Amino acid sequence: MPLNIVVLVKPVVDPKAVVRFRPDGTIDRSAAKLVANPYDKYAVEAALQLRERYGGRVVGLSMAPPQAADALREVLAMGVDEFVLLSDPRLAGSDTLATSYALSAGVRMIERKLGKVDLVVCGIESSDSNTGHIGPEVGEWLGIPSVSYVDTVLDVSEGYVVVKRLIEGGYMKLRVRLPAVLSIAGTSYQPRIPTLRDVLASRRKQITVVGVDDIGVDPSLVGLAGSPTRVVRMWRIEIKRKSKIFTDTDVDALVEKFLEELRKDGITLSR
Amino acid sequence: MARTVLVYVEVSDGKIEDHSLELIGKARELATKGGMDVGALVVGHGVRELARELIYRGADEVHVVDDPRLGTYRLLPYTKAVAHVVGATSPEVVLFSATVVGRELAPRVAARLRTGITADCTDVDIGSWTDPLSGRVYENILYQIRPTFGGEIMAAIVTPQHRPQMATVRPGLFPIPQRDETRSGRVVEWSVELDEDSLDSIEVLEVRREMRKVDLKSAKIIVSGGRGAGPKGFELVRELAKLLGGEVGASRAAVDAGWISYDHQVGLTGQTVKPDIYIAVGISGAVQHIVGMKDSKIVIAINKDPEAPIFRVADYGIVGDLFVVLPKLIEKLKQGRLPGGS
Ligand SMILES: Cc1cc2nc3c(=O)[nH]c(=O)nc-3n(C[C@H](O)[C@H](O)[C@H](O)COP(=O)(O)OP(=O)(O)OC[C@H]3O[C@@H](n4cnc5c(N)ncnc54)[C@H](O)[C@@H]3O)c2cc1C
Ligand SMILES: Nc1ncnc2c1ncn2[C@@H]1O[C@H](COP(=O)(O)O)[C@@H](O)[C@H]1O
Numbered sequence: 001m002p003l004n005i006v007v008l009v010k011p012v013v014d015p016k017a018v019v020r021f022r023p024d025g026t027i028d029r030s031a032a033k034l035v036a037n038p039y040d041k042y043a044v045e046a047a048l049q050l051r052e053r054y055g056g057r058v059v060g061l062s063m064a065p066p067q068a069a070d071a072l073r074e075v076l077a078m079g080v081d082e083f084v085l086l087s088d089p090r091l092a093g094s095d096t097l098a099t100s101y102a103l104s105a106g107v108r109m110i111e112r113k114l115g116k117v118d119l120v121v122c123g124i125e126s127s128d129s130n131t132g133h134i135g136p137e138v139g140e141w142l143g144i145p146s147v148s149y150v151d152t153v154l155d156v157s158e159g160y161v162v163v164k165r166l167i168e169g170g171y172m173k174l175r176v177r178l179p180a181v182l183s184i185a186g187t188s189y190q191p192r193i194p195t196l197r198d199v200l201a202s203r204r205k206q207i208t209v210v211g212v213d214d215i216g217v218d219p220s221l222v223g224l225a226g227s228p229t230r231v232v233r234m235w236r237i238e239i240k241r242k243s244k245i246f247t248d249t250d251v252d253a254l255v256e257k258f259l260e261e262l263r264k265d266g267i268t269l270s271r
Numbered sequence: 272m273a274r275t276v277l278v279y280v281e282v283s284d285g286k287i288e289d290h291s292l293e294l295i296g297k298a299r300e301l302a303t304k305g306g307m308d309v310g311a312l313v314v315g316h317g318v319r320e321l322a323r324e325l326i327y328r329g330a331d332e333v334h335v336v337d338d339p340r341l342g343t344y345r346l347l348p349y350t351k352a353v354a355h356v357v358g359a360t361s362p363e364v365v366l367f368s369a370t371v372v373g374r375e376l377a378p379r380v381a382a383r384l385r386t387g388i389t390a391d392c393t394d395v396d397i398g399s400w401t402d403p404l405s406g407r408v409y410e411n412i413l414y415q416i417r418p419t420f421g422g423e424i425m426a427a428i429v430t431p432q433h434r435p436q437m438a439t440v441r442p443g444l445f446p447i448p449q450r451d452e453t454r455s456g457r458v459v460e461w462s463v464e465l466d467e468d469s470l471d472s473i474e475v476l477e478v479r480r481e482m483r484k485v486d487l488k489s490a491k492i493i494v495s496g497g498r499g500a501g502p503k504g505f506e507l508v509r510e511l512a513k514l515l516g517g518e519v520g521a522s523r524a525a526v527d528a529g530w531i532s533y534d535h536q537v538g539l540t541g542q543t544v545k546p547d548i549y550i551a552v553g554i555s556g557a558v559q560h561i562v563g564m565k566d567s568k569i570v571i572a573i574n575k576d577p578e579a580p581i582f583r584v585a586d587y588g589i590v591g592d593l594f595v596v597l598p599k600l601i602e603k604l605k606q607g608r609l610p611g612g613s
Contacts (some may be wrong), residue, residue: 167478
């Protein structure tokens with residue numbers, strides 16, 4: 001059974017970059033480079049493996065400013081067939097409720113073009129907001145089941161998907177009716193590295209930029225107006241660690257230096 | 272009707288989860304501050320008997336949805352049950368634990384009620400807020416405090432106009448309230464109409480869960496091994512732990528590989544630990560691991576990759592191959608050269 005899969009990819013400020021504040025306390029995103037949310041690459045890998053197994057199409061969907069398109073190229077090179085980029089000034093300031101509403105409208109738009117969408121896959125959380133809300137919330141807007149913390153997709157057949165889900169202390173195996181939203185925990189899908197040929201091929205792939213009017217969302221339910229939550233304040237936490245790092249090619253000297261430092265700092269290793 | 276702070280209570284094997292009790296305690300604090308009542312909501316099968324215990328722990332009213340079809344957690348019927356009770360009782364605040372269940376169920380309920388929600392809070396508080404745009408003052412609203420940007424930055428979030436104000440709160444941060452058998456409260460039983468459609472949407476085929484035996488929470492010293500250790504390395508990790516009189520911890524990767532049982536796992540889906548000394552061996556330092564050990568007094572990391580993120584949260588870092596470093600360290604410690612000691 002060929003599958004139509006939508007994969008949600010969030011362009012984020014490169015998590016390796018140090019977050020910068022503006023004088024008014026808001027985050028300065030202008031200078032930082034955007035990349036695909038690292039967790040979403042596991043979701044992309046899961047989607048691609050499903051396409052390899054069952055056939056079908058994998059369409060990427062992102063909500064971000066237009067300059068985020070560059071970040072999506074990398075994901076197209078991994079093998080995603082095409083991207084829809086939802087970009088509109090009216091979407092700015094959306095919290096997870098508003099974002100999930102807009103993305104669910106994006107899924108519906110893709111559905112009108114492609115036919116029925118069987119699976120929506122997304123990452124377990126984004127590296128900048130770390131909420132993990134989008135998966136369950138998109139499921140709710142679309143009125144379909146969702147599963148968070150999916151470790152592996154085991155099987156798809158007869159209108160159901162069987163997944164292994166992480167829980168505290170172990171796993172759960174679930175049979176879930178399609179269509180469904182799956183949030184992929186990045187533990188068992190190793191994202192593929194595109195080859196040069198993949199990168200070249202991806203240049204011909206389409207990124208369709210659409211706005212609020214194209215996907216037919218109610219403008220009062222997106223952006224700041226459609227967002228129940230307000231960020232009041234942000235501050236940096238100081239990680240108060242000594243950060244004394246030891247290197248030495250001679251292991252005896254290395255361990256000795258380390259123990260010497262502990263002694264100097266008055267730290268006892270035993271209980 | 273009194274304004275309430277409602278806590279969604281998780282039950283496992285007929286027992287109230289500790290993190291849910293912690294939340295009842297926290298809710299009590301919020302309720303006192305904001306002139307509210309504490310409500311508890313428990314969903315499942317055979318959970319009716321737990322109501323009294325929740326009252327002893329601080330709930331003023333307990334809402335029970337007890338139904339044989341809710342015996343195992345399944346997202347859609349549970350969403351239905353929670354949204355039903357919340358919709359009918361209109362609490363000001365609803366708190367969930369930031370567990371795998373809470374972090375899936377809470378946003379689903381929030382979206383159904385078209386309200387806001389904040390994930391994975393490390394603290395919640397009651398206070399007032401003035402909207403800088405309209406100048407309007409909101410009294411006694413919920414401050415939702417959480418790390419963001421991978422933990423580097425903290426954010427305070429409010430939900431000024433929508434109700435309920437919702438949040439998931441990280442387990443292991445607040446004390447479990449004392450049991451007080453003199454407390455009394457109200458128990459309300461609900462019967463929720465569960466449609467076949469949502470009942471059929473998800474079927475649980477299998478649950479594999481290890482019971483918790485090791486208590487890492489009270490350990491003073493923990494030596495944890497990760498994927499880098501491998502089964503051989505774990506022998507060294509165990510030896511060091513024994514030598515220091517500490518416990519053995521592990522990353523999820525090590526647990527998944529089967530080198531050690533789940534009850535040793537530290538992190539988001541394992542235990543939250545705060546020992547005096549935490550030694551991470553062959554652990555890269557993924558956020559999900561760090562949330563479980565970052566409040567340790569002293570962190571020592573041994574890793575061959577100088578770029579490993581674990582070094583960013585370490586007081587002392589040894590860059591080197593654990594198979595060379597650990598035997599040497601053990602040897603030196605055995606020679607009676609425990610630093611700071613005799
Ligand atoms: C929803 C969810 C929940 C999770 N919950 C948890 C959790 O509770 N706890 C948890 O730990 N993880 C959890 N994880 C997994 C987490 O994301 C990481 O995958 C995991 O912590 C990695 O474990 P690790 O550091 O042992 O392995 P790796 O990331 O593979 O790191 C191994 C490290 O060992 C080093 N190494 C290798 N060989 C040597 C050597 N010879 N000498 C020295 N160093 C060496 C490497 O340099 C590397 O840094 C969760 C993930 C998800 C998505
Ligand atoms: N703006 C966005 N565009 C596309 N996908 C998103 C967006 N925000 C979140 N997601 C998806 O939802 C997942 C969870 O994100 P979050 O709820 O922000 O932690 C991410 O891993 C993405 O797959």
